[in-house]
Amino acid sequence: MKSSIPVLLVSLVLVLPAAAQQKADDHAAHRPAAGTQAHASAAADLADGEVRKVDKATARITLKHAEIKNLDMPPMTMVFSVRDKSLLDAVKAGDKVKFKAISDDGKLTVTEIQLAR
Numbered sequence: 282m283k284s285s286i287p288v289l290l291v292s293l294v295l296v297l298p299a300a301a302q303q304k305a306d307d308h309a310a311h312r313p314a315a316g317t318q319a320h321a322s323a324a325a326d327l328a329d330g331e332v333r334k335v336d337k338a339t340a341r342i343t344l345k346h347a348e349i350k351n352l353d354m355p356p357m358t359m360v361f362s363v364r365d366k367s368l369l370d371a372v373k374a375g376d377k378v379k380f381k382a383i384s385d386d387g388k389l390t391v392t393e394i395q396l397a398r
């Protein structure tokens with residue numbers, strides 16, 4: 282039994298930093314690992330999606346999207362309005378994208394969209 286105390290101390294030293302690290306990582310764990318630290322906060326708001334249809338005439342885009350955390354929305358395919366038609370110039374049907382969508386007075390609106398790398 283004499284040796285059990287050093288063993289216990291060593292165990293604590295090993296376990297405590299790991300536990301603290303775990304706690305610090307909790308928020309990050311909900312986000313994709315992709316991206317650099319510098320971009321982490323901006324990227325956190327972006328949802329993943331795939332373009333199904335682009336309609337510049339009506340400023341709408343159909344996206345098959347993954348979960349949108351800020352809208353509390355599960356994955357689905359749906360139509361969004363876009364705040365600025367020029368956002369649609371950069372994307373076409375079939376593109377994988379990252380985008381930001383907000384609820385603009387109940388109207389779901391894409392405010393930012395970029396090709397996913």
Ligand SMILES: [Cu+2]
Pocket residue numbers: 346354355356357358359
């Ligand atoms: Cu949706």
